[in-house]
Structure formats: C-alpha cells, structure tokens
Amino acid sequence: MRDFGYLAAPDVATAVREIRPGAKFLGGGTNLVDLMREGIETPDTVIDISGLPLTGIDELPDGTVRIGALVRNSDLAAHPVLRARFPVLAQAVLMGASGQLRNMATVGGNLLQRTRCPYFYDGTLPCNKREPGSGCAALGGFNRMHAILGASEHCIATHPSDLCVALAALDAVVVVESVRGVRRIPLTGFHRLPGDTPHVETVLEADELITAVEVPPAPVAVNSRYRKVRDRASYAFALVSVAAALRVTGGRVEEVRLALGGVAARPWRATAAERALTGAPATEAEFRRAADEELAAATPRRDNGFKVELAARTITATLLRLATEGSPA
Amino acid sequence: MVEVRLNVNGTAAVVDVEPRVSLLDALRERLELTGTKKGCNQGACGACTVLADGRRIVSCLALAVQYDGREITTIEGVTHPLQRAFARHDGFQCGYCTSGQICSAIGMLAEHKEGTASAVTDHVEESPELSEDEIRERMSGNLCRCGAYNGIVDAIDEVAHGASHGASHGEKEPAA
Numbered sequence: 001m002r003d004f005g006y007l008a009a010p011d012v013a014t015a016v017r018e019i020r021p022g023a024k025f026l027g028g029g030t031n032l033v034d035l036m037r038e039g040i041e042t043p044d045t046v047i048d049i050s051g052l053p054l055t056g057i058d059e060l061p062d063g064t065v066r067i068g069a070l071v072r073n074s075d076l077a078a079h080p081v082l083r084a085r086f087p088v089l090a091q092a093v094l095m096g097a098s099g100q101l102r103n104m105a106t107v108g109g110n111l112l113q114r115t116r117c118p119y120f121y122d123g124t125l126p127c128n129k130r131e132p133g134s135g136c137a138a139l140g141g142f143n144r145m146h147a148i149l150g151a152s153e154h155c156i157a158t159h160p161s162d163l164c165v166a167l168a169a170l171d172a173v174v175v176v177e178s179v180r181g182v183r184r185i186p187l188t189g190f191h192r193l194p195g196d197t198p199h200v201e202t203v204l205e206a207d208e209l210i211t212a213v214e215v216p217p218a219p220v221a222v223n224s225r226y227r228k229v230r231d232r233a234s235y236a237f238a239l240v241s242v243a244a245a246l247r248v249t250g251g252r253v254e255e256v257r258l259a260l261g262g263v264a265a266r267p268w269r270a271t272a273a274e275r276a277l278t279g280a281p282a283t284e285a286e287f288r289r290a291a292d293e294e295l296a297a298a299t300p301r302r303d304n305g306f307k308v309e310l311a312a313r314t315i316t317a318t319l320l321r322l323a324t325e326g327s328p329a
Numbered sequence: 330m331v332e333v334r335l336n337v338n339g340t341a342a343v344v345d346v347e348p349r350v351s352l353l354d355a356l357r358e359r360l361e362l363t364g365t366k367k368g369c370n371q372g373a374c375g376a377c378t379v380l381a382d383g384r385r386i387v388s389c390l391a392l393a394v395q396y397d398g399r400e401i402t403t404i405e406g407v408t409h410p411l412q413r414a415f416a417r418h419d420g421f422q423c424g425y426c427t428s429g430q431i432c433s434a435i436g437m438l439a440e441h442k443e444g445t446a447s448a449v450t451d452h453v454e455e456s457p458e459l460s461e462d463e464i465r466e467r468m469s470g471n472l473c474r475c476g477a478y479n480g481i482v483d484a485i486d487e488v489a490h491g492a493s494h495g496a497s498h499g500e501k502e503p504a505a
Contacts, residue, residue, distance in 0.1 A: 006348035006394055033390045034371050050395055078445045083454045090453045098470020099437055100378055100387045234469035
C-alpha cells in the first residue's frame with residue numbers, strides 16, 4: 001500500500017475544510033482500506049472521519065428517522081425502531097457482509113462502496129471505471145455477476161450494496177455537507193448509471209461529506225422484506241435481491257414499494273412494476289406480470305441471462321409472501 | 330509515523346506506525362502477538378478477528394491509527410470455555426483459523442445476548458434462540474479451509490446451551 005498522510009478530523013467543519021483532490025474520507029475502512037491495499041485507490045491523504053459525532057439514530061417530530069453517516073451496520077440492524085418500522089432496512093443490512101464487517105462498516109461508506117466486478121479489481125485488465133478510456137473487460141468476459149439494467153457499452157458493473165436497495169424502496173434522502181453548506185439528495189438519484197463516464201459513480205461532489213441518511217415515514221414499510229439470492233447461503237454478494245413493501249386492501253394492492261439489487265450500477269427502483277401493481281389484484285399472476293414489465297428493458301449479456309428470470313421470480317415470491325403473511329410478527 | 334496507544338489484553342501498549350499499518354500487523358509485527366493470524370488480508374476469511382471494545386472486527390482492514398485509545402482483545406488475552414469446547418469437538422484441523430473463530434464466537438455470543446436478529450431470523454424484530462442455523466449464519470465471516478465447521482458449530486452450541494443440548498455432529502464416544 002502506498003503511504004499517505006493521516007488526519008483524524010475532530011469535527012465536520014474540519015473534515016470538509018481539509019478535503020481536496022487526492023484526499024479521501026475514511027470511515028469504517030472495510031472497502032477503502034482493501035482498495036488501497038490493491039492499489040486501486042491511491043489517496044495521498046486520508047481524513048479519518050470515524051471519530052465524528054455522526055452516530056445517532058433519531059426519530060424526528062414528523063416521523064422521519066435520521067441515521068447518522070457513521071452508524072455502524074450492526075447498530076443500524078439492531079435498532080428497535082428500524083426493526084419495527086422498516087424491517088426491510090434491518091434485514092438488508094443483516095444480509096450483507098459478515099458480523100465482523102458489519103461492526104466496522106458505516107452507513108455513509110455503504111453508499112459509496114465500489115463495485116465488486118472482478119475486472120475492476122484486476123489491474124492487469126482494462127476497466128473504464130478504474131482507468132477511464134481503457135475499455136471494459138467484462139463486456140466480452142465472464143459476466144455472470146453483471147448488470148442487466150441501465151448498463152452501457154462502457155461498463156456493466158453492479159453496485160454491491162444491500163442497504164441501498166432498501167433505502168431506494170423507502171425514498172431515503174442522503175444529507176451531504178461541504179464548505180458551501182448542506183444539501184439533500186434523493187437516494188434514487190444519488191448513484192449514476194455508467195453511460196460513458198462509469199468512473200463517476202455518484203452525484204456527490206468531490207468536496208462533499210455524507211453526514212446522514214433520512215428515511216421518511218412510510219407506514220407501508222411495516223410489512224416489508226428483503227430477499228437476497230446469492231451463490232452461497234451467507235456472506236456473498238447478490239445475484240439478485242429484492243426490497244419490497246406491500247399494503248393490500250380488499251384483495252387489491254393499495255401501496256407497493258419495490259427495488260432491486262445486483263442488477264444495475266445503482267439500486268434499481270422498480271417504478272414500472274409499482275405502477276403496474278398499484279390498484280391491481282394482489283395475486284401471483286399480477287405480481288409476475290408487473291415483474292415482467294419492469295424487466296422488459298433488460299439487456300442481458302452472455303453469462304447473466306439467468307438474472308432476468310431470477311429477478312422476476314424473486315420479485316413475485318417476495319410480494320406473494322408479503323401479501324399472504326401480512327406484517328412481520 | 331504516528332504514535333498509537335492501545336490497550337491490548339489489559340496492558341497498555343504504544344506503537345509508532347505509518348498510517349498504512351494495519352491493526353493486524355501492529356499486533357503481530359510490533360507487539361509480537363502472533364496468535365492473531367493473517368489469512369486473506371482482505372477482510373474475507375476472518376482469521377484476523379479480534380475484539381475492539383468487546384466487538385468483533387477483522388484487524389486486517391483496520392488501520393492501527395484508527396484504533397488509538399481502544400481496548401483490543403486478541404486470543405492471547407482470552408480464557409473462555411470455547412477453547413476447551415473447540416478441542417473437545419474437533420473444531421479445527423490445522424488450527425490456523427481457530428484464534429479468529431474463537432474471538433468471533435465470543436463477539437457473536439455477546440451480540441446474540443443483546444437480542445440481535447440475523448439474516449436467517451424469520452422476522453427481524455425477533456430475538457431468536459441460538460439454533461444451529463443461527464450459529465452458522467452468524468459465524469459465516471470465519472472460513473475454515475479444513476472444513477471443521479460441524480465441530481465448530483457443536484463447540485459453540487455447547488458453550489451457548491450446555492453440553493446436553495442439541496444434536497452433535499460427531500462428538501467422540503468412548504471406545505467400546
């Protein structure tokens with residue numbers, strides 16, 4: 001690992017004042033330290049923000065839950081209010097990584113995870129994300145893990161986060177701060193599709209620090225679930241994942257939230273499926289029809305065509321379970 | 330170089346390290362506590378698991394500077410029924426993953442005691458019993474290349490529930 005200068009930021013004001021090109025914020029370290037050791041990230045300065053007081057989970061008067069950017073994954077998943085009001089959120093976190101990593105990894109860092117595309121990690125092969133303009137080895141390579149939605153001819157990597165998929169379904173808002181002030185970014189607009197600049201992964205400006213994520217009230221989320229399909233039973237990235245919330249009244253879908261993971265460069269809010277389902281009968285056939293509608297835009301590659309059917313079945317099964325079981329315990 | 334003050338296994342320790350030095354390397358190479366093992370060095374295998382203020386972490390992805398002022402427990406500082414249970418249930422073959430397994434299991438048992446759910450808990454609001462499925466899920470961050478998982482699960486199960494609990498995967502019967 002290349003050596004670097006180190007600054008432990010005592011407060012947010014110092015952190016955002018000291019950030020500049022070549023410097024990186026360090027939270028839990030579970031992704032950045034690994035990428036630095038691999039030589040993919042090479043900051044000359046690391047600004048350690050892990051001591052900043054951004055560790056609270058607070059219910060605001062309007063029912064919004066504000067989650068500090070430095071809340072550890074395990075503390076998020078263990079929080080009684082989140083487990084009760086937004087089970088999909090706690091479940092998504094518990095299905096990511098391992099116990100040790102969840103004790104380290106932060107909410108802010110989770111949003112900024114880099115892809116797990118093996119070609120991104122392999123410095124001997126072209127990757128437009130790692131080295132803009134060098135090409136994409138995944139396009140003609142082994143691309144079974146790669147994107148089926150929203151990809152481009154420059155990059156077919158997926159975003160690895162589980163948490164973000166649940167946050168997308170919940171209309172979460174990312175709060176960021178810089179010397180210019182505070183701004184709020186909807187989670188669904190936070191990550192960028194690759195287009196011809198796959199190395200630019202979010203709309204976050206280089207000098208902005210994520211300070212919190214806000215989850216607005218969503219009574220529908222009391223009946224919500226996260227389902228993740230992966231190659232191993234535990235501790236693996238998603239082939240396909242589904243975050244869903246559902247309220248059925250009189251046999252019809254009154255409200256539905258649906259987002260997909262493992263299929264795109266960003267958590268994929270399934271708006272087409274949501275539109276198709278709202279007001280429709282809450283039946284397996286309708287769930288499948290809505291899933292197919294969402295996935296009509298899929299452009300599978302050589303090895304990942306199975307993800308289209310897998311996503312359709314996972315959406316259908318998750319909604320069916322929510323429809324038949326109602327609210328978790 | 331940065332001066333890092335740690336409390337390791339109850340003893341104050343000061344190390345001067347470059348910011349890039351991991352907690353794992355600080356423990357092994359500076360403090361000569363080689364019980365903590367370096368496996369993948371990328372956060373995937375769990376061999377380097379230690380407890381920081383009682384919580385399990387992988388020390389390979391932890392920069393030592395980030396843990397200034399913290400209490401670190403390594404296998405050298407552990408005396409726990411899990412150790413005999415691992416021996417009794419053949420919870421290892423080569424033993425390379427064992428110190429990480431035991432530190433991880435200590436952290437895991439504490440997390441369970443606090444009422445946390447896991448990925449296999451049916452409803453995330455529940456505080457489930459520590460079933461075999463729960464143990465396997467909660468320990469999935471610790472790989473054992475020898476495949477001693479059945480013994481590992483039995484050892485943890487015994488410590489969590491007492492010797493009479495559950496189906497054993499192969500605790501040895503005395504020879505007839």
